Amino acid sequence: MSRVVTETATESKLKNKEKDIKEATNSKNLDEVLEKVKKVDNTCSFTKCKTCTNDFAIDCKFCSGRFCTSHALPEIHGCGEAVQREEKRKFLHPEPKLTKDKHEKAQTKLNIKLKQMQLERKAKQGGKGKK
Numbered sequence: 001m002s003r004v005v006t007e008t009a010t011e012s013k014l015k016n017k018e019k020d021i022k023e024a025t026n027s028k029n030l031d032e033v034l035e036k037v038k039k040v041d042n043t044c045s046f047t048k049c050k051t052c053t054n055d056f057a058i059d060c061k062f063c064s065g066r067f068c069t070s071h072a073l074p075e076i077h078g079c080g081e082a083v084q085r086e087e088k089r090k091f092l093h094p095e096p097k098l099t100k101d102k103h104e105k106a107q108t109k110l111n112i113k114l115k116q117m118q119l120e121r122k123a124k125q126g127g128k129g130k131k
């Protein structure tokens with residue numbers, strides 16, 4: 001009779017930065033507040049990780065967390081599912097820009113052909129006409 005708690009805890013793996021910052025800003029001392037906020041913002045978003053991301057941080061576009069190099073991979077800090085969803089979405093709905101480019105290319109090809117045909121026709125007509 002034991003339920004296995006699985007992936008549902010993904011979000012709690014991340015630090016609640018907003019809450020931390022709010023708590024930090026409760027202080028009356030501005031310097032202290034700034035220092036605290038800075039601290040909150042400059043550590044890896046992975047809960048157990050204390051790595052300072054001051055020098056090098058990687059922002060995750062899925063959870064908007066900021067991670068150190070060891071936790072930057074979405075699969076590692078719990079965004080694996082989001083990545084898979086994104087890949088699937090990209091696969092099912094390819095970037096519209098790409099298709100537009102293709103379409104435009106096809107259009108120019110057609111235009112070139114049309115122009116060629118027009119020129120050919122003109123040339124033919126010119127040869128036929130009497131002076």
Ligand SMILES: [Zn+2]
Pocket residue numbers: 060061062063064065074077078079
């Ligand atoms: Zn993430």
Ligand SMILES: [Zn+2]
Pocket residue numbers: 044045046049050051067068069070071
């Ligand atoms: Zn980390």
